[in-house]
Amino acid sequence: DTAVSQTPKYLVTQMGNDKSIKCEQNLGHDTMYWYKQDSKKFLKIMFSYNNKELIINETVPNRFSPKSPDKAHLNLHINSLELGDSAVYFCASSPPPHYEQYFGPGTRLTVT
Amino acid sequence: AQSVTQPDIHITVSEGASLELRCNYSYGATPYLFWYVQSPGQGLQLLLKYFSGDTLVQGIKGFEAEFKRSQSSFNLRKPSVHWSDAAEYFCAVGAGTAGNKLTFGGGTRVLVKP
Numbered sequence: 366d367t368a369v370s371q372t373p374k375y376l377v378t379q380m381g382n383d384k385s386i387k388c389e390q391n392l393g394h395d396t397m398y399w400y401k402q403d404s405k406k407f408l409k410i411m412f413s414y415n416n417k418e419l420i421i422n423e424t425v426p427n428r429f430s431p432k433s434p435d436k437a438h439l440n441l442h443i444n445s446l447e448l449g450d451s452a453v454y455f456c457a458s459s460p461p462p463h464y465e466q467y468f469g470p471g472t473r474l475t476v477t
Numbered sequence: 478a479q480s481v482t483q484p485d486i487h488i489t490v491s492e493g494a495s496l497e498l499r500c501n502y503s504y505g506a507t508p509y510l511f512w513y514v515q516s517p518g519q520g521l522q523l524l525l526k527y528f529s530g531d532t533l534v535q536g537i538k539g540f541e542a543e544f545k546r547s548q549s550s551f552n553l554r555k556p557s558v559h560w561s562d563a564a565e566y567f568c569a570v571g572a573g574t575a576g577n578k579l580t581f582g583g584g585t586r587v588l589v590k591p
Binding site: 369396405406407408410413421423455457459462463464465466467468469470471 | 511519520523528571572573578581
């Protein structure tokens with residue numbers, strides 16, 4: 366009965382590679398998000414989708430491209446990975462009316 | 478611009494003692510406030526939320542928080558800490574709308590002594 370799930374949980378790859386992280390929620394929420402947590406535990410929003418439409422796009426390199434095939438899924442594709450992309454990436458979803466966010470378990474990305 | 482400050486990076490508390498974690502926010506409109514807990518290697522779990530009404534809100538795991546508009550604060554409390562409360566705690570502020578961009582504080586790590 367997992368609410369927000371992410372795959373993979375761990376991802377180790379080399380610089381220059383392209384990788385994707387998948388997120389699925391079974392809560393019936395319309396809004397989904399991607400956050401990045403750096404090595405100092407600082408959390409920062411990257412993207413937000415509402416009903417498959419991009420509504421927040423923070424200052425993120427265009428090597429990062431989110432895709433929402435349907436309301437229950439929000440994937441994150443990263444091109445030409447760099448060392449600085451190493452972090453934990455969290456997916457979240459939220460319901461109206463107050464849009465509190467429910468987070469997935471995170472994907473730890475390590476770029477070598 | 479919205480911001481959240483958690484002044485305490487680390488707090489050590491004895492099991493059974495009370496705990497208070499501080500959170501100060503800066504927000505131009507009515508804030509929607511949240512506390513999350515992150516256990517090692519885990520995702521963030523929502524402890525409690527404040528939208529309006531009673532300024533003392535109850536959450537899960539015996540936590541409560543008090544909203545004080547005059548002090549721009551939303552401090553988290555627990556009367557008696559259990560060893561399982563050792564974790565990182567994050568305060569966050571948002572707009573409460575679709576595309577609710579949460580701004581997080583830097584977190585407070587809680588260590589529990591036996």
